[in-house]
Amino acid sequence: MIKKLLVSALAAVCAMMIGFNPVSAYSEIGSICVSLKTGVEGTSINGVEFELIQVGNVVDGLYEYTEDFLSEKSDLNKIEKANEMEELAIRLDQVANEKKIIGTSDKTDNNGKLIFDDLEVGIYLLKVSDYAKYEYIEPTLISIPTYNEESQNSTNFDVVVIPKHTPFKVSVSKQDITTQKELEGAELQVTDKDGNIVDKWVSGKEPHMIQNLFCGQTYTITETIAPDGYKIAQSINFTVDETGEVQRVIMYDELLPTSGGLKTGDDSNISVITIIAILSGLSVITGLYIYSRKRKYE
Known part of the structure; x- marks a missing residue:
C-alpha cells in the first residue's frame, strides 16, 4: 500500500503542487511513522534501528x-x-x-513503532541500520507529502509506513559427497553462538529451510547422527547475511571406508585362522626343540 501511494505521489506531485501556493506548500512539515508487524516466532519488533536520509527535495514544483x-x-x-x-x-x-552518508536514526519501541518528525517536503530513503532480532526489510522511498488515492486531491504530510518484511532464510542441504544428491536420514541441528539449539531436523529428499535466524549472527550446523554407512561430517559455521535472498549451505557426507578383511561373525574363517595359528605355534615349538637338542650335542 505504501509503495502504491508513493508511486502515485511521484506521478502526481507536479499537478498536485500547481494547486498550492508555493510558500505555504513548501513551508509544511511532515512526519513518518514506522510501524512493524510481528514476524516469525522468535523475532522481536523492539529495538530495530531505522535511518532516514533525504534524497530529494522540491524545486519549482x-x-x-x-x-x-x-x-x-x-x-x-x-x-x-x-x-x-x-x-x-x-x-x-x-x-x-x-x-x-549519515541520516537521522531511531529505534522502535516495545510496540514496534517510531516517529521521524519535523520533515520538510521531499523524498526520503528509509533503511534499517540494525535489524536486532527482526526480519529483513528492503530500503524504501517515501515522499512527503503522499497522495491519498481514496480521497481525490487530498495530500498527507503525516505518513504511516508498515514495512514489508521477510524472514532471513537459510537453506541447508545434506548431500552425498560423491553423487551430490540429497542424503536422507541424517540428524542435524543448528545452534547459536551460546550453544542454544535453534532448529533440529532429519534430512529428507529436499533441503531444509530455517527462518528464525537473525542478521549478522553466526550459527553452527552439527550432524549428530549420520545415515547408515556414512561418516559424521564436521560441523559448519555460517553467518546470516543482510539480504532478502535465501542463503544456501551444503553439508557433505562421506561413505565409511570398506575393508576387504574378515567380517565379524564369520565362523568358518575364524576356524581357519585358529588352525593356522595353532600350526604356526607348533612349528615354532618344534624348531626350538630341535635347536636346543642340536646345541646339547655340540
Missing part, C-alpha cells in the same frame, strides 16, 4: 536529488512502476553506503 545523490541519473518525476521504485531505493542505498 519538481523533485530533484539532493547534492549527495546527484550521481543517480533516473528522473524522480518519471517513475511510474513499483519495481522501478524498489530498484531506485536499492541504488540510492548503495550510494549512501559508499559515501557514508
